[in-house]
Each structure stands twice: as C-alpha cells, then as structure tokens.
Amino acid sequence: MVTEGDAVGSSAVRVQGLWKRFGQQVAVAGVDLELPAGKFIGLVGPNGAGKTTTLSMVTGLLRPDHGTVEVVGHDVWRDPVEVKARIGVLPEGLRLFERLSGRELLAYSGRLRGLPGAEVDKRATQLLDVLDLAGSQHKLVVDYSTGMRKKIGLATALLHNPEVLFLDEPFEGVDPVSAQTIRGVLERYTASGATVVFSSHVMELVESLCDWVAVMAAGRIRATGTLAEVRGDAPSLQQAFLELVGAQSRGAGSDLDWLGGGAR
Ligand SMILES: Nc1ncnc2c1ncn2[C@@H]1O[C@H](COP(=O)(O)OP(=O)(O)OP(=O)(O)O)[C@@H](O)[C@H]1O
Structure with missing residues (x-):
C-alpha cells in the first residue's frame, strides 16, 4: 500500500476540533493535530x-462527539472502508481470537484483508520469523505471553502493508529482547516511507525512536513538532515533558511522612 510519493511532504493524519x-x-x-507522513511519531502524555x-x-473505533479526522486524505467516519484498508492498528487491551494459533490468526486476518492465500502464507512466514514467533506459530494465542501477544498483534496489523500504523503502548509489558525486535521491524517499516503513530508515556523510548512528537495533557495538545522543537532548551524530552504538563512542583511523597523508616 505504500506507494512512492505518498509520503513526502503530505499529512498522514489531519484532526480538527x-x-x-x-x-x-x-x-x-x-x-487539532496534523501528523506528517513518513515519520515515526510519538503521542505522549501522562496517564x-x-x-x-x-x-x-482517529482509527474509527470510537465515534467523536465533535470534530473531523482524515487519514491519508480520507474522512475516517464518512469513508471508513477506504481508511481501514490503508491503516494497521494495535489497540490498547488487544483482543485476539484466542482459540486460533498464531499462524491461523495471520491466515484469517490476511483473508479478511482480501489478500490471496499464497501471499498471506509468504508474508505470515516472514513476519513470524522476523518477530521471533516461528517456534510458537502453532500454539494457541490464549497460551501466548504478553510480549508474544503484542508481537502477533503487530504482525496482523502489518500483514496488509498499511500506509499508516497506529500503536497504543506497543512496548508495555514487553521484555527488552522483544522490544528490540519490535523496534527493528518498525524502523524498517518507516524507512520505506510509511508512518508510525504510537502512544507512550516512556520518554526515553520516544526520544530514541521518534522524529516527531505530540504532547497531550488533560485532553489537549500542548506541543507538537520535531523532537528538537519540542525539547527546546530543556536537557531532555522528559524534562520538557514535565514542564509542558506542569508536573514539576508536586513534591512527590512530601505528604507520606508515615512511609518507610520502620515506624508503625
Ligand atoms: N469508556 C470510558 N468511560 C469513562 N471514562 C473514560 C472512558 N475511556 C476513557 N475515559 C476517561 O477519559 C480520560 C482519558 O483516558 P485515556 O484512556 O484516553 O487516557 P490515556 O492518555 O490513554 O491514559 P493512559 O496513559 O493511562 O492509558 C480519563 O480520565 C479516563 O478515565
């Protein structure tokens, strides 16, 4: 789905009001948000x-009260079929078909996406291999660990080669080895001109992965731009983030004078 020229200089996502x-x-x-195409984008904000x-x-899973969302030039709520063919989504609280094996889940998703069987087989084999799931491909998804679930969810989101990939907390509960694997796949994917939008509250991760950031707090966008623009004069993204969301002067723990020290 990623075609030459799609990504350069255009918006992957346009959100208004x-x-x-x-x-x-x-x-x-x-x-209001405009996310550039072809970038690795972090949507960051506190709990x-x-x-x-x-x-x-933005991904058509929840209807807004007001406002419009366009993804790769199509209105998500007026043109959902066009949009859903062009995006991949790894939602929070990922629900999967638990009684299928990993391989069956990919075969099923590929056919739902209208891909020919032989192509689904080829892509599934490669994705299972790259994501280090080949040895577990015949295990039922219900028996997968948290990290394995994230990886098979990512594989199903990538199978149809979407133009934009949305990932809600893709690294949560994932060990460093699996995180590195996921990271490698995503970097390869964006290098080809595709767009990744992922949410996180882990600033170090965002700083090392993203080239573009949107900071959100209390339902509003507080800052957007390249990492350097959002970081500004702050020594790190973490520091800039704390200043933007106004969390600096809370004096963590100052009221917990009973905690620790052995006194009951
Ligand atoms: N289905 C719902 N019903 C009621 N309140 C909700 C619902 N979903 C979200 N909220 C509320 O909306 C606010 C925003 O929640 P949301 O899950 O979008 O935040 P988040 O930035 O993703 O947080 P986190 O990083 O903790 O996942 C919160 O106050 C939450 O309690």
Whole structure:
C-alpha cells in the first residue's frame, strides 16, 4: 500500500476540533493535530491525558462527539472502508481470537484483508520469523505471553502493508529482547516511507525512536513538532515533558511522612 510519493511532504493524519466526553469526564477537549507522513511519531502524555481516546477516534473505533479526522486524505467516519484498508492498528487491551494459533490468526486476518492465500502464507512466514514467533506459530494465542501477544498483534496489523500504523503502548509489558525486535521491524517499516503513530508515556523510548512528537495533557495538545522543537532548551524530552504538563512542583511523597523508616 505504500506507494512512492505518498509520503513526502503530505499529512498522514489531519484532526480538527476533536471532542469526546464520557458522562462528566471530558476525555478529549478540542484536539487539532496534523501528523506528517513518513515519520515515526510519538503521542505522549501522562496517564489519563486522552491518548487512547484520541487514537480510538482517529482509527474509527470510537465515534467523536465533535470534530473531523482524515487519514491519508480520507474522512475516517464518512469513508471508513477506504481508511481501514490503508491503516494497521494495535489497540490498547488487544483482543485476539484466542482459540486460533498464531499462524491461523495471520491466515484469517490476511483473508479478511482480501489478500490471496499464497501471499498471506509468504508474508505470515516472514513476519513470524522476523518477530521471533516461528517456534510458537502453532500454539494457541490464549497460551501466548504478553510480549508474544503484542508481537502477533503487530504482525496482523502489518500483514496488509498499511500506509499508516497506529500503536497504543506497543512496548508495555514487553521484555527488552522483544522490544528490540519490535523496534527493528518498525524502523524498517518507516524507512520505506510509511508512518508510525504510537502512544507512550516512556520518554526515553520516544526520544530514541521518534522524529516527531505530540504532547497531550488533560485532553489537549500542548506541543507538537520535531523532537528538537519540542525539547527546546530543556536537557531532555522528559524534562520538557514535565514542564509542558506542569508536573514539576508536586513534591512527590512530601505528604507520606508515615512511609518507610520502620515506624508503625
Ligand atoms: N469508556 C470510558 N468511560 C469513562 N471514562 C473514560 C472512558 N475511556 C476513557 N475515559 C476517561 O477519559 C480520560 C482519558 O483516558 P485515556 O484512556 O484516553 O487516557 P490515556 O492518555 O490513554 O491514559 P493512559 O496513559 O493511562 O492509558 C480519563 O480520565 C479516563 O478515565
């Protein structure tokens, strides 16, 4: 799906005036966002910032209260079939068909995507191999570990060679070896001109992986741009992030004077 010229200088995602409320809780409060194509993009923010809610609305999983979302030039909510053919998604709380083996899951996803059987077989074999799942390909998904689930989820999201890949906390619960494997696959994928958008609150990871960042807090976008632009004069992205989300002066632990030291 990645075609020459698609990626250069254009936007992968264009979000305007996005709002989502759950009862009294405003989860996303008027987000405008333009994500450049062909970049490794990090959506970062503290717990509860609205990252998952935003990604769910951008990928057509959750209907916004207001606002529009375009992915590779198509309106997500008016043109969902066009958009879903062009994106891959690894959602938070990934639900998989547990009673299929990893190999069967890929075969099923590939056929759902309309790929010919022989092509699905070829791609599945390569993905299982690269993601170090070949030895577990006949195991049922229900018996996979957390890291293995993330990797098979990533394989299903990549199988149809999407133009944009959305990943919600792809490294959470993943050991360093698997993280390195996932990272290698993603770097190869973006090097070919595709776009990755992933959410995280691990700043070191974002700093080492991403070339473009959007910082979110309390349902709003606080900063966007290249890593250098968002970092500004701060010594690290972590520091810039803490300043942007206003979390510096909380005096962690100052009220917990009973904690530690053996006193009961
Ligand atoms: N289905 C829901 N019903 C009620 N409130 C919700 C729902 N989903 C999200 N929220 C609320 O919306 C806010 C944003 O949540 P969201 O999961 O989008 O944040 P997040 O940035 O992904 O957080 P985290 O990093 O902890 O996953 C939170 O206050 C959360 O409690």
